[in-house]
Amino acid sequence: MGLSRRSVLRTGGAAMLTASIARAAVAAPAVVGLRDTGARTLSFNLYNTGESLKATTYWADGKYIPDALAEINYKLRDDRSGEVFPIAPKVLDLMHQIGRNLDTNCHFEVYSGYRSPKTNAMLRRMNSEVASHSLHMEGEAVDITLPGRSLKQLHQAALAMRAGGVGYYPDADFLHVDVGRVRQWVGWG
Numbered sequence: 607m608g609l610s611r612r613s614v615l616r617t618g619g620a621a622m623l624t625a626s627i628a629r630a631a632v633a634a635p636a637v638v639g640l641r642d643t644g645a646r647t648l649s650f651n652l653y654n655t656g657e658s659l660k661a662t663t664y665w666a667d668g669k670y671i672p673d674a675l676a677e678i679n680y681k682l683r684d685d686r687s688g689e690v691f692p693i694a695p696k697v698l699d700l701m702h703q704i705g706r707n708l709d710t711n712c713h714f715e716v717y718s719g720y721r722s723p724k725t726n727a728m729l730r731r732m733n734s735e736v737a738s739h740s741l742h743m744e745g746e747a748v749d750i751t752l753p754g755r756s757l758k759q760l761h762q763a764a765l766a767m768r769a770g771g772v773g774y775y776p777d778a779d780f781l782h783v784d785v786g787r788v789r790q791w792v793g794w795g
């Protein structure tokens with residue numbers, strides 16, 4: 607009885623070992639595949655709060671990662687009111703792709719992410735260039751620079767994407783990108 611139980615255990619252990627080898631064999635191509643398609647990672651410093659997001663993979667294996675998106679939404683919150691709003695993943699993909707196209711590790715400086723209607727109205731009173739219905743209010747726009755690349759390079763890379771609006775603010779030293787209609791403008795900030 608004791609002996610047969612041991613042999614069952616031994617057989618079970620061998621089966622488990624075989625299963626884990628099989629899993630490893632199956633997992634290997636998936637890792638290669640992931641490298642091929644590329645996990646999407648972003649990091650940034652938030653100019654207004656002094657916070658930062660360390661390299662965060664927000665998309666992998668064909669899927670957005672909810673926890674990562676939640677952290678990004680928090681970091682890109684309205685820094686005046688503290689309101690958190692879902693940032694369109696398309697905006698993150700746009701940033702990621704621009705960063706990749708400029709051969710960087712996608713580490714951005716962010717000047718503005720989400721803006722509540724109240725904050726937007728306040729900014730508009732101070733600066734007539736602020737749109738009355740800014741896409742920042744939809745979580746569809748960010749104002750950024752890309753440390754290590756010039757604003758001009760960032761501007762050209764964003765225009766080349768033809769993925770939405772591109773506002774170039776050379777005096778204020780930032781670029782607005784959004785995922786609205788394809789359009790471009792130069793502003794003073």
Ligand SMILES: [Zn+2]
Binds near residue numbers: 742748749782783
């Ligand atoms: Zn903007």
